[in-house]
Amino acid sequence: MRIAAVDVGSNSIHMVVVEADPAGGQRVLAREKAMVRLARGEATSGEIGPEAFRAGLEALGRMAGVIRGFACETVMACGTAALRDAKNAQAFVLEAEALGLPIQVISGEEEARLIHQAVSHAIPFPQEPVALVDIGGGSTELTWVQGGRVAASISLPWGLQRLADAAQTADPPSAADLRHLRKMIRRILKKARKDLPSELPEPALILGTSGTLEDLARGAAGGRAFTLEQLRAYALKLWRTDAAQRIARLGVDPKRAEVLHVGAIWALSLMEWLGAPPLRHLPVGLREGMIWEALKHGGAAIPPLADRRRASVEHLAARLDPDPGHSLHVAKLADQLFEGLQPLFELGDTERQWLAFAARLHDIGLSVSEKGHHKHGEYLVRNAALPGFWPEEVDVLAQVVRFHRGKPPHHARHDGFRALAPWHRQVVRKLAAILRGAVALDGRRRQAVRNLSLEISDEVLRVRLEAAGDVEAEAAAFLDKGALLGTLLDRRLEVAVG
Structure with missing residues (x-):
């Protein structure tokens, strides 16, 4: 094959x-x-x-x-x-x-999962804790592994090129440029810590993938594993030269010469954040x-055909959804929220499909009982035959349906959520937050909120509603039920009509 x-x-x-x-x-x-x-x-x-x-x-x-x-x-x-x-x-x-x-x-979470898969087939994981780090151009994926098992995973929407564009350093860079970059990175990592479990294993080794870390390994240690001190010394050389000198004197790839000094500080900051273990580069990746x-999966491309998956969801919904007009409208609003939030949440095509499917199925638990229908919905999704879905995907869908209302997901309090892989927990949090907001905007099942758009600043997520008639109750419900969105985005929620 x-x-x-x-x-x-x-x-x-x-x-x-x-x-x-x-x-x-x-x-x-x-x-x-x-x-x-x-x-x-x-x-x-x-x-x-x-x-x-x-x-x-x-x-x-x-x-x-x-x-x-x-x-x-x-x-x-x-x-x-x-x-x-x-x-x-x-x-x-x-x-x-x-x-x-x-x-x-x-998504960033899927990147982390596939990179972990590549590394796990490249080398045997040591028993002591390790961290996997992949620095791309637009994002950075980190995964903590202990005893061969994944303990936590996170995708940061900051990679080498995105950091370099945001930092806008001079050529050669100045001391003020370095202070500005360090301050920006401290803010990024402080926010990232909120999305991780309170207790994480401190890695004894970092396994790094990506071209950025390969170039840093070559410059800091002749292509071998490098320590924090070796990288700090190499970063100093990069910051004391301009792009042309980095090529001529330090042998940096011309296509990375303008930005590698930023990558060195990003990698240095990540090493410090992880407890300063040595970093070993591996020549594998996504x-x-x-x-x-x-x-x-027997040679199957990822994921299986969308039309087969859609048909199995519609078959289940046709049997059990008491109000398809509401569910379809919620799916539409959820998709509009997804599209506006995609750059912040770092989600992809598969997660967009999962959200649509979960929105379509979120109320099927009403066929059992109105009380606790989100829990009944979880059970029905988990035990339904859904052709075209892999078992781990069914688990994700069931959890998004479970948390479309009620208390937000928490790994210490909810067994089904805790059983998910760490990268899927992150996805469920994001998708459930979006779905909760969409459900709130059609809480009276009148489809009065016709469409929505988002305005996003560093401090505020403003949802602008296009509505037919009075939607004051829907706006208030969004501010209440959409609180998880504000928590995940670290932004204040506002709603405007018109």
Whole structure:
């Protein structure tokens, strides 16, 4: 079986083609990499720039030709932070599909899961705690592993290019630039700590993936594992030179020379935050995780066909949903919330589908009893035959349905939620928060809130409602039931009509 995986990252696009035997052995047939920097400037413009847009499609066209030449049975292409966030991402995805490479945009949590999968097949995990760190162009994924088991995972919407765009350092950078960057990173990591369990294993080793950490390992320790002190010394060299000197004197890749000094401080800050263990770079990443995911499911691309999944959800809803008009309207409002919040929540195409399915099914528990119908709904979803869904996806859907009302999910109080993998807990929190808000906006089941849009600042999430008639009760319900959204986003909620 021949499998091709394409990782459309915010800095680089990677392709690998492998031939796999029934026992899971792999022979690499082709590798290709193109550093196109899709995320460059996105933090300020909100879009993939025209030069990167063209370069990205040219790279994908070349890779599609290579893949066709190997006649691969399974072809997967996954897009990460740049395609989660850019306003013109859909245009890029459509043009890539015309080239023969349909791209599935994945969430930060899914990135972390697939990277963990790649690392777990590359080396045996030691018994002592380790942390996995992947620094991309638009996001950074961290996973804590203890005794081979995942303890926690988080995706931060900050990668090398996004930090560099936000920091806007001079060339060469100044001491004031460094203070500004450090302050910004402290704020990012302080917020990130709120989203993690109160007790985390302190890692004895960091396993790093990604080109940024490979370049830092090469510069700090000749390509070997490096310590905090070695990275600090190399960071000092990067900050004392301009981009041209970094290329000529330090041997930095020309395409990373403008930003690697920012990456060094980001990696240094993460190492300090994790307790300052040494970091070892591994030459694997998202694309290898995609290959292993396909092999785990018999060579199937990820995820299975959406129409099959949709049909199984509709079949269940047709039997058990007492008010399909309400559920369908909630699904519409939830999708509008999802679209506006996607850059902040770092979610992807699969999570958008999960939200739509959970919204469609959120009230099926009413077929059992109105009291506790969210708990009945969880049971019905978990025990329904849903063709097209993998078991872990059914568990996620059941938990989103469970927490569309009532107390928010908590790993210490809710057994079903605690049983999820850490990256799926993060997804359930986000999707449940969105669904709770959407349900509140149709609490009287009148479909009076026709549409919504979002205005987002550093301190406020303002939901603007397009309504027919009085929606004061719906607005008040959103501020109450949508409180989880404000908590996750660390923003105050406001509602405006018109």
